[in-house]
Amino acid sequence: xxxxxxxxxxxxxxxxxxxxxxxxxxxxxxxxxxxxxxxxxxxxxxxxxxxxxxxxxxxxxxxxxxxxxxxxxxxxxxxxxxxxxxxxxxxxxxxxxxxxxxxxxxxxxxxxxxxxxxxxxxxxxxxxxxxxxxxxxxxxxxxxxxxxxxxxxxxxxxxxxxxxxxxxxxxxxxxxxxxxxxxxxxxxxxxxxxxxxxxxxxxxxxxxxxxxxxxxxxxxxxxxxxxxxxxxxxxxxxxxxxxxxxxxxxxxxxxxxxxxxxxxxxxxxxxxxxxxxxxxxxxxxxxxxxxxxxxxxxxxxxxxxxxxxxxxxxxxxxxxxxxxxxxxxxxxxxxxxxxxxxxxxxxxxxxxxxxxxxxxxxxxxxxxxxxxxxxxxxxxxxxxxxxxxxxxxxxxxxxxxxxxxxxxxxxxxxxxxxxxxx
Amino acid sequence: xxxxxxxxxxxxxxxxxxxxxxxxxxxxxxxxxxxxxxxxxxxxxxxxxxxxxxxxxxxxxxxxxxxxxxxxxxxxxxxxxxxxxxxxxxxxxx
Numbered sequence: 001x002x003x004x005x006x007x008x009x010x011x012x013x014x015x016x017x018x019x020x021x022x023x024x025x026x027x028x029x030x031x032x033x034x035x036x037x038x039x040x041x042x043x044x045x046x047x048x049x050x051x052x053x054x055x056x057x058x059x060x061x062x063x064x065x066x067x068x069x070x071x072x073x074x075x076x077x078x079x080x081x082x083x084x085x086x087x088x089x090x091x092x093x094x095x096x097x098x099x100x101x102x103x104x105x106x107x108x109x110x111x112x113x114x115x116x117x118x119x120x121x122x123x124x125x126x127x128x129x130x131x132x133x134x135x136x137x138x139x140x141x142x143x144x145x146x147x148x149x150x151x152x153x154x155x156x157x158x159x160x161x162x163x164x165x166x167x168x169x170x171x172x173x174x175x176x177x178x179x180x181x182x183x184x185x186x187x188x189x190x191x192x193x194x195x196x197x198x199x200x201x202x203x204x205x206x207x208x209x210x211x212x213x214x215x216x217x218x219x220x221x222x223x224x225x226x227x228x229x230x231x232x233x234x235x236x237x238x239x240x241x242x243x244x245x246x247x248x249x250x251x252x253x254x255x256x257x258x259x260x261x262x263x264x265x266x267x268x269x270x271x272x273x274x275x276x277x278x279x280x281x282x283x284x285x286x287x288x289x290x291x292x293x294x295x296x297x298x299x300x301x302x303x304x305x306x307x308x309x310x311x312x313x314x315x316x317x318x319x320x321x322x323x324x325x326x327x328x329x330x331x332x333x334x335x336x337x338x339x340x341x342x343x344x345x346x347x348x349x350x351x352x353x354x355x356x357x358x359x360x361x362x363x364x365x366x367x368x369x370x371x372x373x374x375x376x377x378x379x380x381x382x383x384x385x386x387x388x389x390x391x392x393x394x395x396x397x398x399x400x401x402x403x404x405x406x407x408x409x410x411x412x413x414x415x416x417x418x419x420x421x422x
Numbered sequence: 423x424x425x426x427x428x429x430x431x432x433x434x435x436x437x438x439x440x441x442x443x444x445x446x447x448x449x450x451x452x453x454x455x456x457x458x459x460x461x462x463x464x465x466x467x468x469x470x471x472x473x474x475x476x477x478x479x480x481x482x483x484x485x486x487x488x489x490x491x492x493x494x495x496x497x498x499x500x501x502x503x504x505x506x507x508x509x510x511x512x513x514x515x516x
Contacts, residue, residue, distance in 0.1 A: 022511075183490075
């Protein structure tokens with residue numbers, strides 16, 4: 001049974017039926033899927049969710065599909081790590097990492113939004129899906145299109161990391177490289193959606209697509225034992241995730257699934273592309289668009305379409321925002337990998353680096369539960385780690401040479417590992 | 423002396439300009455061109471400036487030669503007949 005009711009304009013409240021639509025015809029504000037929450041009470045419960053599949057579809061009742069999922073059968077339900085070693089290093093009591101670097105099939109949080117969008121595209125009768133992407137979305141759309149048997153067109157900025165492009169092309173989509181940055185690709189896709197009538201997942205299927213992001217927050221709540229972290233740090237690119245994690249938390253509160261502990265939301269950006277962080281820090285409602293210049297290419301969106309709502313929800317929740325430099329981002333990637341065994345891409349490094357800044361400035365207290373949202377995998381952005389590791393000179397396969405190496409390491413004050421059994 | 427400027431219109435706004443995908447108006451700046459279009463097509467003007475206070479609907483972006491006017495001089499951005507002016511809705515973001 002579906003609890004989906006209608007689409008409603010975020011600003012003027014005009015209502016529309018469930019159809020491919022991005023915006024309201026009256027004021028062009030975004031439209032949001034509306035659900036019958038009253039009807040869900042008593043039916044959508046801890047038990048009903050726990051009885052669902054080990055994927056994002058366990059939250060199907062709160063997702064905008066009418067029938068059965070057509071893809072994403074193993075997407076979502078990613079690990080929530082209780083990061084005790086990292087917590088100790090940072091001097092905080094309770095720290096969690098929500099790890100979408102492990103998402104399936106394309107190792108980023110995008111598999112959540114795409115699983116929903118592709119299922120909806122099929123419900124609407126489309127046979128081709130497309131997207132404008134900084135890489136993770138193209139990869140995910142290509143993979144899910146392959147799983148669901150649809151054609152795919154992916155549009156990317158020409159200088160995207162190789163790891164993301166090769167990974168995407170393996171699934172067989174048509175790839176279009178655009179000479180420009182993500183904002184240029186976006187602008188072009190808006191025109192393409194107008195002209196070609198394709199299901200461009202982050203354009204004319206946007207209201208359905210964005211709902212998938214709620215599941216990142218739903219899982220945090222369920223995996224923390226049906227409670228919300230007091231502080232949630234989220235990367236901000238186009239502005240989808242933060243408002244949707246907030247919406248997801250509020251839906252769980254409304255349905256009585258978690259207690260309302262007044263969770264606060266924090267936006268994380270790179271110094272080289274921080275329109276939202278700057279607006280929040282200045283106490284402004286509207287952001288000034290920027291030309292991105294950062295190693296964190298997946299969040300290099302200088303003109304975030306939902307930026308206004310990110311700022312609103314941060315303020316509403318009593319949260320804040322921060323931005324981090326490229327060196328800080330890389331250090332955070334290494335810190336997370338070395339303390340918790342999670343290798344994330346620069347967007348994830350950005351989120352951790354900003355969480356650290358917010359903790360050190362006192363914006364996030366050290367004695368309340370904190371969740372850092374990791375959205376992508378470091379293996380897809382190997383270029384970002386260039387120059388980080390010293391050259392290792394090979395040695396002959398002789399014990400004597402190895403002994404000499406150990407002696408050299410000891411002299412250099414690097415502790416040699418203990419010999420087992422001694 | 424102002425030129426005649428061609429402005430492309432996104433699908434969502436075409437009902438307000440008699441279904442055209444391109445309109446022309448005279449103006450030395452983007453503000454001037456939009457004022458001229460408002461006079462020609464009042465309901466288009468209502469969509470673009472809904473509050474009547476000169477603040478443009480933030481869901482609508484204007485580009486001159488593919489550059490968002492917020493990176494230029496906003497409504498004071500100068501235009502000539504050689505420039506490409508596009509109105510595009512802020513609807514996507516991955």
